[in-house]
Amino acid sequence: MTTIGLIGGMSWESTAVYYRLLNEGVRARQGGLHSADVLLHSLDFSPVAEMQARGDWDAAGDVLADSALRLERAGANCLVLCTNTMHKLADRITGATRVPFLHLADVTAKAVRQTASRRPLLLATRFTMEQRFYLGRLAAFGVEAVVPEEGEREEVHRIIYEELCRGRIKPASKARYLAIIAKAAAQGADGVILGCTEIGLLISQADSALPVFDTTALHVEAALDFALAAESQAA
Known part of the structure; x- marks a missing residue:
């Protein structure tokens, strides 16, 4: 398969899920001892989180652009940014590199569009829930989260x-999230987007009668589709 470049570490908890799901996905699709061809650059989240908190997105963009370029130079054939929030800076990545970038909001919107859901609840960081970089990207696909x-x-x-x-992982926090979901459902929400890659550690489809869109799992499937299709075309 073609090489997938992962920009991770934000946080490493969800990046570990990306790595596991990628390898499980390759094994499920190809069998035997097959595993994912992956390059991972795992960033130190603490300084990045500090940049987020103080609104220094330009500095954070420099960090991501450098990470993406390092992966491209190392041989990555596509790039996956393992965090929803930092897609605010997706343009910094695409501006610094030439290999395909698999945008998480696009992947999520396409998955939502394959269902009857058009007004899902978005659970995410404040940045993702309150700024337009993600909501606007979903809206471009007709998904009014x-x-x-x-x-x-x-x-x-x-x-x-x-x-x-x-x-x-705290049961009380899970109960709080489920209460927020139930309230949104009563107000007309018809789905739930787990719009932070860590939320899938807390909530799953088994917890809700509404369709649940786990962005981490969706991103992994899109990366595998791309990587295996590219391998097939090269054969």
Whole structure:
């Protein structure tokens, strides 16, 4: 298969899920001892999170562009950014490299469009829920995602950074997320986008009657589709 370049570490908890799912996916599709051809650059999340908090997106963009270029030079044939929030800076990656970039919002929107859902609830970091870089990208595909009210957004964000990114899975936080989902469903939401790659550690389709779109799993499937199709074309 062609080489997949992963820009990870933000957080490493979800990047580890990417790596596992990629390898499980290759094994399921190709069998035997096959595994994923992957290059991973795992960034130190602490300075990146500090850049996010102080709104220094230009510096964060420099970090991502450098990471992407290093992967391309190392032989990656496509790039996967293992975080929803940092897709705010997707243009910095595509501007620095020439290999295909698999945009997570596009992958998610296409998956939603394959269902009857058109007004899903978006659970994510505050940056992703409150800024247009992600919501607008979904809307371009006809997906008008809704977000929780302000206090709920703060709680969703806090759980991501203080718990999930640190590997802490708490039943009380899961119950809080499910309550937010139930409230949104009562107000007309017809799906749930797990719009932060760590949320899949807490919530799954088994927890909701609404269709659940796990962006990490969807991104992995898109990367495998691309990598295996490229291999087939090269054969």
